[in-house]
Amino acid sequence: MNEFEWLRQARALREPVSPRRDLWPAIDAALDDATSAAPAPRRSTAQRAQGWLLAASFAGLSLFAGSLAVHLRDRPLTTATASAAPDLERWRPSDPRLAGAAVEFDAANMELRQAMEQAPHSPALQRLLYRMQKQQSQLRQLEHQAG
Numbered sequence: 001m002n003e004f005e006w007l008r009q010a011r012a013l014r015e016p017v018s019p020r021r022d023l024w025p026a027i028d029a030a031l032d033d034a035t036s037a038a039p040a041p042r043r044s045t046a047q048r049a050q051g052w053l054l055a056a057s058f059a060g061l062s063l064f065a066g067s068l069a070v071h072l073r074d075r076p077l078t079t080a081t082a083s084a085a086p087d088l089e090r091w092r093p094s095d096p097r098l099a100g101a102a103v104e105f106d107a108a109n110m111e112l113r114q115a116m117e118q119a120p121h122s123p124a125l126q127r128l129l130y131r132m133q134k135q136q137s138q139l140r141q142l143e144h145q146a147g
Contacts, residue, residue, distance in 0.1 A: 073123050093143050105136050 093102050112132065116125050 093139075095143055095146060098139055098143055101139055105132065108132055 093099055109132065112125065112129055116122070116129070119125060
Protein backbone atom coordinates (compact mmCIF):
# COMPACT_ATOMS: atom_id res chain seq x y z
CA MET A 1 0.00 0.00 0.00
CA ASN A 2 1.46 3.34 -1.00
CA GLU A 3 0.82 6.91 0.05
CA PHE A 4 -1.77 7.51 -2.66
CA GLU A 5 -3.88 4.59 -1.39
CA TRP A 6 -3.78 6.01 2.15
CA LEU A 7 -4.89 9.41 0.92
CA ARG A 8 -7.75 7.85 -1.03
CA GLN A 9 -8.89 5.90 2.03
CA ALA A 10 -8.62 9.02 4.22
CA ARG A 11 -10.81 10.97 1.75
CA ALA A 12 -13.34 8.15 1.80
CA LEU A 13 -13.68 8.58 5.56
CA ARG A 14 -15.15 12.06 5.00
CA GLU A 15 -18.10 10.60 3.09
CA PRO A 16 -21.29 9.90 5.07
CA VAL A 17 -22.00 6.22 5.66
CA SER A 18 -25.51 4.86 6.13
CA PRO A 19 -25.98 2.05 8.66
CA ARG A 20 -26.74 -1.47 7.47
CA ARG A 21 -30.05 -1.48 9.35
CA ASP A 22 -32.45 1.16 10.67
CA LEU A 23 -31.44 2.16 14.21
CA TRP A 24 -34.49 4.21 15.21
CA PRO A 25 -36.79 1.30 16.22
CA ALA A 26 -34.15 0.05 18.71
CA ILE A 27 -33.61 3.56 20.11
CA ASP A 28 -37.35 4.13 20.42
CA ALA A 29 -37.82 0.81 22.22
CA ALA A 30 -35.00 1.59 24.64
CA LEU A 31 -36.53 4.98 25.44
CA ASP A 32 -39.97 3.38 25.99
CA ASP A 33 -38.43 0.82 28.36
CA ALA A 34 -36.67 3.56 30.32
CA THR A 35 -39.83 5.63 30.77
CA SER A 36 -42.00 2.64 31.65
CA ALA A 37 -39.57 1.55 34.37
CA ALA A 38 -40.37 2.39 37.96
CA PRO A 39 -40.27 6.15 38.52
CA ALA A 40 -37.62 7.52 40.81
CA PRO A 41 -38.80 7.69 44.42
CA ARG A 42 -39.75 11.19 45.48
CA ARG A 43 -38.10 12.76 48.45
CA SER A 44 -40.31 13.54 51.38
CA THR A 45 -40.77 17.09 52.59
CA ALA A 46 -38.76 16.27 55.71
CA GLN A 47 -35.80 15.19 53.56
CA ARG A 48 -36.06 18.35 51.46
CA ALA A 49 -36.27 20.52 54.58
CA GLN A 50 -33.25 18.75 56.02
CA GLY A 51 -31.31 19.48 52.82
CA TRP A 52 -32.23 23.17 52.97
CA LEU A 53 -31.34 23.30 56.64
CA LEU A 54 -27.94 21.78 55.92
CA ALA A 55 -27.33 24.27 53.10
CA ALA A 56 -28.39 27.22 55.28
CA SER A 57 -26.16 26.14 58.15
CA PHE A 58 -23.22 25.75 55.78
CA ALA A 59 -23.85 29.23 54.37
CA GLY A 60 -24.09 30.70 57.88
CA LEU A 61 -20.87 29.07 59.01
CA SER A 62 -19.11 30.24 55.84
CA LEU A 63 -20.22 33.82 56.47
CA PHE A 64 -19.12 33.62 60.09
CA ALA A 65 -15.70 32.22 59.18
CA GLY A 66 -15.22 34.82 56.45
CA SER A 67 -16.15 37.74 58.68
CA LEU A 68 -13.90 36.41 61.43
CA ALA A 69 -10.99 36.11 59.01
CA VAL A 70 -11.53 39.65 57.72
CA HIS A 71 -11.80 40.98 61.27
CA LEU A 72 -8.60 39.29 62.38
CA ARG A 73 -6.71 40.27 59.23
CA ASP A 74 -7.54 43.97 59.56
CA ARG A 75 -6.93 44.12 63.31
CA PRO A 76 -4.56 46.98 64.16
CA LEU A 77 -1.65 46.63 66.52
CA THR A 78 -3.17 46.58 70.01
CA THR A 79 -1.81 48.45 72.97
CA ALA A 80 -0.96 45.19 74.72
CA THR A 81 1.20 44.13 71.81
CA ALA A 82 2.76 47.58 71.49
CA SER A 83 3.52 47.80 75.20
CA ALA A 84 5.05 44.31 75.21
CA ALA A 85 7.45 45.19 72.39
CA PRO A 86 9.83 47.32 74.51
CA ASP A 87 9.92 44.45 77.01
CA LEU A 88 11.59 42.34 74.32
CA GLU A 89 14.64 44.61 74.34
CA ARG A 90 15.26 44.21 78.07
CA TRP A 91 15.56 40.44 78.22
CA ARG A 92 19.05 39.46 79.33
CA PRO A 93 19.12 35.80 80.38
CA SER A 94 21.62 34.63 82.95
CA ASP A 95 21.90 31.23 81.29
CA PRO A 96 24.72 31.36 78.70
CA ARG A 97 22.85 28.90 76.48
CA LEU A 98 20.05 31.45 76.06
CA ALA A 99 22.34 34.48 75.66
CA GLY A 100 22.69 33.80 71.92
CA ALA A 101 18.91 33.66 71.58
CA ALA A 102 18.65 37.02 73.38
CA VAL A 103 21.09 38.60 70.92
CA GLU A 104 19.10 37.20 67.99
CA PHE A 105 15.85 38.48 69.47
CA ASP A 106 17.36 41.96 69.92
CA ALA A 107 18.48 42.06 66.28
CA ALA A 108 15.13 40.74 65.05
CA ASN A 109 13.28 43.24 67.23
CA MET A 110 15.30 46.15 65.82
CA GLU A 111 14.65 45.04 62.22
CA LEU A 112 10.98 44.49 62.95
CA ARG A 113 10.62 47.95 64.47
CA GLN A 114 12.19 49.53 61.39
CA ALA A 115 9.81 47.62 59.16
CA MET A 116 6.83 48.56 61.36
CA GLU A 117 7.76 52.26 61.00
CA GLN A 118 7.45 51.90 57.23
CA ALA A 119 4.23 49.86 57.29
CA PRO A 120 2.57 50.18 60.71
CA HIS A 121 -0.64 48.37 59.76
CA SER A 122 0.94 45.42 57.97
CA PRO A 123 -0.74 42.17 59.08
CA ALA A 124 2.34 40.15 58.17
CA LEU A 125 4.59 42.27 60.38
CA GLN A 126 2.08 42.08 63.20
CA ARG A 127 2.05 38.28 62.91
CA LEU A 128 5.86 38.26 63.00
CA LEU A 129 5.87 40.44 66.10
CA TYR A 130 3.34 38.18 67.79
CA ARG A 131 5.32 35.06 66.86
CA MET A 132 8.56 36.59 68.12
CA GLN A 133 6.93 37.57 71.43
CA LYS A 134 5.54 34.07 71.81
CA GLN A 135 8.92 32.46 71.18
CA GLN A 136 10.65 34.79 73.59
CA SER A 137 8.01 34.07 76.21
CA GLN A 138 8.60 30.34 75.79
CA LEU A 139 12.35 30.85 76.21
CA ARG A 140 11.76 32.94 79.35
CA GLN A 141 9.66 30.13 80.77
CA LEU A 142 12.44 27.67 79.99
CA GLU A 143 14.93 29.95 81.74
CA HIS A 144 12.65 30.26 84.75
CA GLN A 145 12.15 26.47 84.91
CA ALA A 146 15.88 25.84 84.62
CA GLY A 147 16.46 28.12 87.58
